[in-house]
Amino acid sequence: MMKNTRKMILIANFLAIAIVLNLIESALTLSPIPGAKLGFANVVTLIILYIYSFKDSSALTLLRVILVAILSGRLLGPTFYMSISGAAASIIAMGILKKTNFFGILGVSVIGSVFHVFGQIAAGIFVIGSTIILYWMPVMLLLSIPAGIITGVIAKKFISVWDTWHSSME
Numbered sequence: 001m002m003k004n005t006r007k008m009i010l011i012a013n014f015l016a017i018a019i020v021l022n023l024i025e026s027a028l029t030l031s032p033i034p035g036a037k038l039g040f041a042n043v044v045t046l047i048i049l050y051i052y053s054f055k056d057s058s059a060l061t062l063l064r065v066i067l068v069a070i071l072s073g074r075l076l077g078p079t080f081y082m083s084i085s086g087a088a089a090s091i092i093a094m095g096i097l098k099k100t101n102f103f104g105i106l107g108v109s110v111i112g113s114v115f116h117v118f119g120q121i122a123a124g125i126f127v128i129g130s131t132i133i134l135y136w137m138p139v140m141l142l143l144s145i146p147a148g149i150i151t152g153v154i155a156k157k158f159i160s161v162w163d164t165w166h167s168s169m170e
Contacts, residue, residue, distance in 0.1 A: 011048065011056060018044035018064045019071070026072065038147045039113065045091065046109055046155035051162060054095035061087050078127045082120045089119030105159070109152030113144040 022041040049057035093115035124133040
């Protein structure tokens with residue numbers, strides 16, 4: 001019972017961190033492409049995927065997207081649908097790739113970042129009702145690779161520290 005409570009508290013704290021990272025990053029303009037971000041909140045998604053499970057990571061990610069949309073006043077708007085579609089495509093791809101044990105965390109992160117773009121573009125076509133958004137795809141895919149590398153490196157370092165700390169707690 002104590003272990004489940006501890007896990008729930010840790011995931012709730014990770015969710016809060018992801019929400020804050022997402023909100024801060026949304027306020028910054030780091031790219032000429034509207035809505036493009038490095039995806040620092042995805043570091044938390046990766047951490048939970050590797051420390052806990054696909055189920056926990058999926059729940060955290062979807063909750064983060066919904067709560068950020070509520071907090072930013074964008075719930076059920078075009079950016080919400082693009083965000084939730086990108087997040088869903090990303091977490092599914094990362095969950096499948098992690099399970100294969102073929103790619104390391106960096107590969108999983110990069111593929112997750114690329115699939116996030118695919119999910120966003122698919123939703124964008126539906127929301128906008130036009131394929132014009134496909135013109136952004138090459139640039140978004142090009143930006144997704146370094147973004148995936150950066151988030152993967154940060155998550156890998158955190159997990160390394162986590163493993164050291166967690167093994168000393170047992």
